[in-house]
Amino acid sequence: MATAPSDKSNGPESTKDSAVTTIPPSIPPPRKVALVTGITGQDGSYLTEFLLSKGYDVHGLIRRSSNFNTARLDHLYVDPHISSKARMKLHYADLSDASSLRRWVDSILPDEVYNLAAQSHVAVSFEIPDYTADVVGTGSLRLLEAVRLAPKSIRYYQAGSSEMFGSTPPPQSESTPFHPRSPYAAAKVAAHWYTVNYREAYDLFACNGILFNHESPRRGENFVTRKITRAVGRIKVGLQTKLFLGNLSAARDWGFAGDYVEAMWLMLQQDKPGDYVVATEESHTVEEFLYAAFGYAGLDWKDHVEIDKKYFRPTEVDSLKGDSTKARRELKWKPKVGFQDLVKMMVDHDLELAKKEKVLVDAGYRDSQQQP
Numbered sequence: 623m624a625t626a627p628s629d630k631s632n633g634p635e636s637t638k639d640s641a642v643t644t645i646p647p648s649i650p651p652p653r654k655v656a657l658v659t660g661i662t663g664q665d666g667s668y669l670t671e672f673l674l675s676k677g678y679d680v681h682g683l684i685r686r687s688s689n690f691n692t693a694r695l696d697h698l699y700v701d702p703h704i705s706s707k708a709r710m711k712l713h714y715a716d717l718s719d720a721s722s723l724r725r726w727v728d729s730i731l732p733d734e735v736y737n738l739a740a741q742s743h744v745a746v747s748f749e750i751p752d753y754t755a756d757v758v759g760t761g762s763l764r765l766l767e768a769v770r771l772a773p774k775s776i777r778y779y780q781a782g783s784s785e786m787f788g789s790t791p792p793p794q795s796e797s798t799p800f801h802p803r804s805p806y807a808a809a810k811v812a813a814h815w816y817t818v819n820y821r822e823a824y825d826l827f828a829c830n831g832i833l834f835n836h837e838s839p840r841r842g843e844n845f846v847t848r849k850i851t852r853a854v855g856r857i858k859v860g861l862q863t864k865l866f867l868g869n870l871s872a873a874r875d876w877g878f879a880g881d882y883v884e885a886m887w888l889m890l891q892q893d894k895p896g897d898y899v900v901a902t903e904e905s906h907t908v909e910e911f912l913y914a915a916f917g918y919a920g921l922d923w924k925d926h927v928e929i930d931k932k933y934f935r936p937t938e939v940d941s942l943k944g945d946s947t948k949a950r951r952e953l954k955w956k957p958k959v960g961f962q963d964l965v966k967m968m969v970d971h972d973l974e975l976a977k978k979e980k981v982l983v984d985a986g987y988r989d990s991q992q993q994p
C-alpha cells in the first residue's frame with residue numbers, strides 16, 4: 623500500500639489530505655486492444671502496422687483456408703511460443719459464423735473493433751451475389767450484434783465504400799444519396815445502415831468510413847490497378863506481352879491505402895461517432911492509370927492492352943470523386959500520397975517482383991506463361 627510523504631509541507635503535492643499526497647508509482651497505462659476482421663487483406667495489414675505503432679495489442683480474425691493466407695502480415699508476426707512480447711494475435715472466425723464472432727468479441731473484449739472483412743471484389747459479386755450479401759451485409763450485422771451484446775462498451779468501425787454511390791454523379795459526400803450498382807455495393811449499403819441503426823438504437827459508438835478506392839503494392843492482383851502494375855513489371859522483363867482489360871473510361875478517386883487506415887483510427891478517437899467520406903478529391907480514368915504506369919516504365923500502353931468484353935460489368939459505375947471536407951475538418955486528415963507517386967510506388971514494387979520471377983523462369987523453376 624502506498625504511504626504519504628513524511629513532510630507534508632514540501633512539494634507541490636502538499637495538501638491537508640494525506641491520502642491525496644501519495645506519489646503514484648509510474649505504472650504505464652494499459653495498452654488499448656483492437657480487434658480487426660479482414661486483417662489478412664490489404665487494409666488489414668496497413669491498419670495492423672499502424673495500430674501496433676500506436677501501442678495497441680491487435681487481435682485479428684482470419685478465416686480458414688486450405689493454405690496460409692497471411693502473407694501480408696508475415697513481417698509483423700511474432701510466434702507467441704517464442705516471445706511473450708507478441709502483440710498481434712490471430713484467431714479463426716468467419717463473418718458468416720455468428721458464434722465465432724460472438725466468442726472472440728466476448729473473450730478479447732477489445733476497446734475498438736474494425737470490420738474490414740469482405741468479399742471485396744465488385745465484379746466477383748456478380749458471380750457470387752448470395753455469398754457476397756451474406757458476408758458483406760449480414761456479416762456486418764452479426765458483428766454489430768456481438769459488439770452490442772458484449773459486457774463492455776466497444777467502439778466499432780465499418781468499412782464502407784464509394785461504390786455505394788454507384789450511379790449518383792460526383793462529387794460524392796456524406797449527404798449524397800446511394801445508388802448501388804452491384805451486389806457488393808448493395809450489401810455495403812445494408813452494412814452502412816445497420817451501423818447507423820445500431821448507433822441510433824443502442825447508442826453504440828459506431829462509425830461508417832465511406833472510403834474511395836485506395837491502392838498499394840499490397841492490393842489484390844485481380845483489382846485493376848494492381849493488374850496493370852503487375853503487367854507493366856512482367857512486360858518490362860519479357861514475361862508477358864498482352865494485358866486484357868474491360869472499361870477503360872471508368873473514373874475513380876484513387877488514394878494510398880497506408881494513408882486511409884489512419885482515417886479509420888481517427889474516426890474512433892472522436893468525442894462522437896459519425897460517418898466520413900475519405901478521398902483524395904482527384905479522379906482519374908483507368909486509361910489515365912495505364913498511361914501513367916506504362917509511361918513510368920518507358921512503355922506505351924497501346925502496344926500491350928486489349929479489351930476483353932468479359933471484364934465489362936452488367937451495370938458499370940462511371941465516375942467516383944469524393945468530397946472529404948468533413949474528414950479534413952473534423953479528423954484533421956488528408957492524404958499524403960498523390961496519384962503519380964502512388965502509381966510509381968506500385969510500378970517500382972512490381973518491377974522488382976517481376977525481376978525475381980524472371981530469375982525463376984530463366985532457371986527453369988517456372989513457366990514464363992504462368993500468370994502471377
Ligand SMILES: NC(=O)c1ccc[n+]([C@@H]2O[C@H](COP(=O)([O-])OP(=O)(O)OC[C@H]3O[C@@H](n4cnc5c(N)ncnc54)[C@H](OP(=O)(O)O)[C@@H]3O)[C@@H](O)[C@H]2O)c1
Pocket residue numbers: 659660661662663664665666683684685687691715716717718737738739740741742743757781782783784833834835836837842
Ligand atoms: N481497397 C479499397 O479500395 C476499398 C474501398 C472501399 C471499401 N473497401 C472495403 O474495405 C475493406 C478492406 O478492403 P481491402 O482492400 O483490404 O480488401 P481485401 O484485400 O480484399 O481484404 C478482404 C479481407 O476480408 C477477409 N474476408 C473475406 N471473406 C471473409 C469472411 N467470410 N470471413 C472473414 N474474413 C473474410 C479476407 O480474408 P482472406 O485473406 O482469407 O481472403 C481479407 O482479409 C473491405 O471491406 C472492402 O470492401 C475497400
